[in-house]
Amino acid sequence: MTSTTSTSEPPADREARRADFLAYYDAEAADRALRPIPPWRTAAREEFLARLTEERSRTVLEIGCGPGLDGAAFTAAGFVYTGADLSPGMVEVARAADLDAHVAPATDLPFDDHAFDAVWSMSTLMHLDDDELEAALSEITRVLVPGGLFAVGMWGAAELTVGPSAEPDQDYGPPRYFHRRTDALVRERLGEHGEVESWWTRPSRPGSSHRYQYAVVRADGPGA
Numbered sequence: 001m002t003s004t005t006s007t008s009e010p011p012a013d014r015e016a017r018r019a020d021f022l023a024y025y026d027a028e029a030a031d032r033a034l035r036p037i038p039p040w041r042t043a044a045r046e047e048f049l050a051r052l053t054e055e056r057s058r059t060v061l062e063i064g065c066g067p068g069l070d071g072a073a074f075t076a077a078g079f080v081y082t083g084a085d086l087s088p089g090m091v092e093v094a095r096a097a098d099l100d101a102h103v104a105p106a107t108d109l110p111f112d113d114h115a116f117d118a119v120w121s122m123s124t125l126m127h128l129d130d131d132e133l134e135a136a137l138s139e140i141t142r143v144l145v146p147g148g149l150f151a152v153g154m155w156g157a158a159e160l161t162v163g164p165s166a167e168p169d170q171d172y173g174p175p176r177y178f179h180r181r182t183d184a185l186v187r188e189r190l191g192e193h194g195e196v197e198s199w200w201t202r203p204s205r206p207g208s209s210h211r212y213q214y215a216v217v218r219a220d221g222p223g224a
Helices: 011-034 039-054 069-076 088-096 130-143 183-191
Strands: 059-063 080-085 101-103 116-122 144-157 161-165 176-180 194-203 210-219
Touching: 011 088, 011 176, 039 069, 039 116, 039 144, 039 210, 059 069, 059 130, 069 080, 069 116, 080 088, 088 101, 116 130, 130 144, 130 183, 144 176, 144 183, 144 194, 183 194, 183 210
Parallel strands: 059 080, 059 116, 080 101, 116 144
Antiparallel strands: 144 210, 161 176, 194 210
16 A cells, blocks of 8 residues: 555554564564664664764664564674564564564563663564554654664665565565655654754665665753
8 A cells, every 4th residue: 555644553453564564573573683784784883883883872772672683783792682573473583683672563572761871773663553653753762862873774765664574585474564654754753752863865876766764863961
């Protein structure tokens, strides 16, 4: 389904989508742990790590930690790392890699206010509808220290595109729901929770209208 306006789902549809996600990602967990992160994503992570080191950040939360590939890099760099993921299967794999990982949705994080210096979330928030995205961004700024950095990467598109998307080469269960937002929509939503300090996009492949959207945001401080 393609739309030009913001959309959210009825609660029953969200519950069905959540069940589909759990089936898909639990089935994929072991394989995803063996699938390397692409070099352009690794470069973004290394740049973020450098920024956190420069700012003397210590604690990092990853939302959508998957099997912990990024988490291992944060830990190796000396940060105190915590991961959160909706999929128990993904969390089990991350814990097997000696990472501190928790089963939790992005919209309701089980952590105290201002518990983390930084947040990292790649390829996760585009699976949320508009109300859920607002809840997730509010949770990110809640658990961050005032003025902390959060990095977000999402798959978007030239036009708002909402609905399930099947990938024939990754048959792990029901098609996953994607909410591919335009660059303007993503920047607007992020800007409501802080200052966008870095921004870039990358086409999924030459000639495609789908692109990866990446931002580093300085969270709003008290009274913002």
